[in-house]
Amino acid sequence: MKFNEKTLTLARESRGYTQKQLSEKSGVAQGTISKIELGQLSAPEYLIELFSKALNYPVDFFAQEPYFYVRGHYRSKQSISDKASKMYLAKMTIVERIFTTLQTAVELPEPNVPSWDIDVDGGNPAMAALFVRDKWKIPKGRINNLTELVEDNGILVMLLDLGEKDGFSTYSDIKYPVIFLNNRRTSDRLRFTLAHELGHLVLHWGKKDHGRDEEQEAHEFASELLMPSQDIKPYLNKLNSSTLTDLKRYWKTSMASIARKAKDLGTITQDQYYYMMKGFSANGYRTFGEPELFEPEKPTILSDIVELYLNDLNYTKQELASLLHLSMDDLDELLFNKAKLFQISRN
Template sequence: MNTINIERIKLARESRGFSQSTLAKEMKSASQVLLSKIEKGLSNVTDDVFSELCLILDYPKEFFYKKHNVYPLKHFYFRKNLGTSMSKARFLESQINILSGNICDLLDAVEIEIDLPFTDLHKTGLSPEQMADRVREYFKLPKGPIKDLIKVVEEQGIVIHLFDFNSDIKISGVSYITPVGIPVMIINKNIANSRIIFTIAHELGHILMHFKGGIISEDRNVENEADRFASSFLMPSNEIKSNLYYLTDEKLGDLKRYWKVSIQALLFKAKDLGTLTQDQYRRWVTKISYYGWRKQEPLEFEISEPKLLYKMLKLHFDELQYSKMELSTLFGLNALEFDKIYLQSYSDLHNYLNEDNKVRKLKISY
C-alpha cells in the first residue's frame, strides 16, 4: 500500500503559490488548523482531504507518494536577484525540488560518467582565476573562446536543463548534486543567450569549488568566487587583455560575438584588468542603462541546446518503452505539466514518440 509523503503536501502547496491559509480557504474538507497538523505529521490525511488536495493543487496522487527528500534552499547554489520575499524563496525551493526529483527518477535507469576536477580552494590555496585556468586545461580546451560551452559541460557529465521559471522569480540559474552524485544545472530559458552562457560558467564554478569541500566558512563570498571563476574560464586574462583597450560600441560587439559573452561581462573584465579606468567604466554603465542593455543587449548570438537530459528522456521512451502518460506518472506530474516542463524544451520528442527506433544501451554518453 502506498504511503503519503507528508513533506510533499507542503511541497505541492508552495509550488502552486498557496500559503496554508489561502489553501484552507479553497478546501471544504480541511481547515488551516488541520492542514498545519497534517504538514507536521500530527494528523492523518483522510481520503476526502487527499482527494481535495490532488484536485486543488493539480497533482496526481502519485506525486504525494514519492520518497525523494525535500531540501531547503540553502542546499542549492543559485545566481539570482529574487527580490527575496519569503514566498518567492519558497516557490523557488519547491520548483527546484520537483525538478531534482524528476531527474533522480531518470537516473535510476541510466549511468552517467562524471569527469570533473572537484577542488577545495581553502585547502589548495588556489584563487578562482587559477582554478579556471586549471579547469580549462583539465577539459583540454584550446586557447581562445569556448565555442560551445553547453557541449563542453555536458561532456563532463553535468546535466543542464533550460527551465521556464515564473517571471516573478528573478533567477538566472541554480546548481546542485543529486544524491547519486550527478551534478545538475537548471538554467532560466528566458534570459538572454549571453547571460545563459555566463550563468552556466558561474554554476560550473559552484559545482567544482563549493560542493565537495564540506562546510564553507560564511566569511567566503561564494557568489563572488563563482563570478570570478566564470569570467576567467570564459575570458582568460592573458588571452583577452590586449583586446580590451580603446573600447567602442563596434569593438564591443565584435568581442561579444567572438568570445560568446555579454557586453557587460566584457566591460567588467576590462575594469578588472585595468584597461578601463573607474570613470570610463562608470560612463559605459550609464550608457548601458540609457539604452536598456541591462535587460536586453544587442547582437545576441545563437547557442546549442542541451542534449543530456533529452537523451535520458528519449531512452525511457525508446528502450524502456514508457508512454508519455507512464513517464508523467513516474514524475508525479499531470500530462500538461509534463509537456510544459520537458516536451516543450525538447520539441522533437513529440515526433520521436511516434517513431520506431532501434534498441539502445542503458549507458548514457554524450
C-alpha cells in the same frame, strides 16, 4: 492509502501557495492542513483527493517516499521573497526527482568536477578557472559551447523558469552534479550563469565555510573561464560600441562582462567603464538584457533520456506522466513545451 505528509508541503510550495491559499482552493481548514503537514494528523482518502484536485498533482504523488529539498548555491538578479524562494526550490526538487527516476535506464557520463580549495590550494578563483580549463583540456581562447562541455564532463544542465533566480547548482539524490538555469534569461547571461554555477561546484562544494564572498568568487571564476585574461587582453585596447558588439559575438559573453574584464585588466579606466555602464543603462541593457547576438545553448542529457523512454522503451506520454507522478499539464510544461527543461517535439 499510503500518504506522505512531506509531499503535501512540496506540492503546495511548488504552486506558490500558502497554507491559507490551499485552504481556500481545497475547502480544507487551514488548521487541518497545518496539522497534516506537521505529521500530527493523518489524511484520509477524501482529503487527499481534495488536495490532488486543488494542486493538480495525481493522488499517487502524495504516496511517494520523502523528498529532500535540493540544497546548493544560486545566482540571483535581485533579492526574492521567502515564498518565491520556496516555490523555486520545490520545483527544482521535483525536477531533480524526475531525473533521478529516469536515469535508471541509461548510463550517464561520469562526473568530472575538478576541485579547488583556496584555503588549501591557494591562489584565487581565476587560477581555479585556468585549472579547470587545463583538466578539461580546453584550447586557448573562447569556449564555443559551454553547455556541451559541462555535460560532457558529467554535469547535468536543466533549463527551468526560476523567476528572479538566474541559476542554481546542487547535487542530486544520487550524488550527480546538477545546474539549473533560468530559461527566461538571454543567451549571454545563460552562459555566464552556467560558468558561475560551475565555479560554485569547483570552489565551494564540500569545502568548509571560509567567510569569503562566494558569489564574487564564482563571478571571478566565470569571467576567467569564459574570457582567459591572457587570451582576451590584446583585444581590449580600443573598446567602443562597435568593438564590444564584435567581441560579444565572438566570445559569447555580454558586453557588460567584457567591459568589466577590460577595467579589471587595466585596458580602460574606471571613468571609461563608468560611462560604458551608463550607456548600457540608457539603452535598457541592464534592465531588459542586451541584444541577442548568438543562439542560446541547449542541454541534451535529460532530453536524450526522455527520447529513449519514448522511442526505444516505447513509453507513451501518459505512461511517462504516471511513472513520474505528474499530471499531463506538468509533464507538458516541464518536458515538452519549448525552452522549459529542453525541447522535445513528439506529440
